[in-house]
Amino acid sequence: MKIATWNVNSVRQRTDLVCDWLRAQQPDLLLLQEIKCEEPSFPGAAFAALGYQSVVVGQKSYNGVAVLSREPVEVMHRFLPALPPTPDGAPHQARYLEVRWRGVLFGNLYLPNGNSGGEAGYAAKLAWMEALLHRARELLAADEDFVMAGDYNVCPTDADFAPGTLSGADALMRPETRRLFQALRWAGMTDAVRALRPREKIYSFWDYQAGCWPRDMGLRIDHAMLSPRMAERLEEALPDRMERDKPQPSDHVPVMVTFSS
Template identity: 60%
Template structure:
């Protein structure tokens, strides 16, 4: 069995011990992190190496930043999303090949800041992601695209009243861009196993959102067709949000059966 997870940690320096505890307890094969909020050279590579994980990091001072932690041999395939050239300084994508799969870790722009240009940047990222996914499908590559998509795909993925109708996370164009990925042939891991029901991965720090369970499902794992055939489980690790000084996101965790043939 293979286990992987995606987790927006909202600062690795503040949540390092949370991540270490999660790794020790759950022992995922791959953990994709977003919003590490540090430059590449100050990411705690040695700390995670001691815990048994190699770190592949694309950092940025104070903002954004993505990293992949893996227990297995790997090759780095991309340190930026191919085709997204809006702002190359933004650290929003890293990709490796490991265990016969490509793991793409993404932190998609929120789209609520920067006016219309900020929202256009979000849609441009999603366009580039769809084109990259299409290319991998055409090449017969097995892959997973996981991370903080900053999109609630349906109304059921957003607690009633949590967002205004014009929020970038729920606008029709955002949802259409997410559906485009599914129409390519990708599988939303959680919804494949849990077609209905409210499963959240994010609760704001404000307005007692956690206590009221006013959450969002914005962290996703999309699987290419042969990977989807191996899908066993997919659920958020909800308990992480109730721990002291948590991230506002929790890990989205997926397990796969071992490959055959």
């Protein structure tokens, strides 16, 4: 079983890149974030031509998540359960999609960055992380097999960003952010990449500015967190970093995770 998570940073602009990657890697599931379109505008026909069905939770111009799969999936949730209501009662941003496939739950997530909107924006990030932790604890208590993968917008440790790329005040690494990410591990989940490569320099994102890609000034903010039995099945987990070197790439690369049957 091979899955991948990829913040594609506008799926309509990068449909050809996604199609080329699907042909080359042949994942069973691809979890996309920041698709930046509503469902009617999603390029599902291009992916269907390659044998992939699409489930989309979209939003005009911003956010948005989708799951591409070779086989039908059962949609469980189109927003993150336990997320507090929005102050004005508006719909939640399109940041979460949970599906069941081959008996495993896959939560596809695009966690808020938290650096805009001042302290209120950061509080919203923490509330989202609290809701994600609540959902993880529910699934662990129910003894479910599950994977929560996507763009977490979290650098868990200082080893997960190149020196000079972030300040201590950045929402991706503030102590409260890291505490809630670590709480997923303390609850019983496993960081797939670090389980296999605890000390390697590994990034999944390079900003478009300041020559970050050629200078390898990256961040590791795209993660796959695994429930205990999925961790036991883990065979490989690694970003496909050379996608960042393609013409007009996303600033993120796919993170591929392979499990035994």
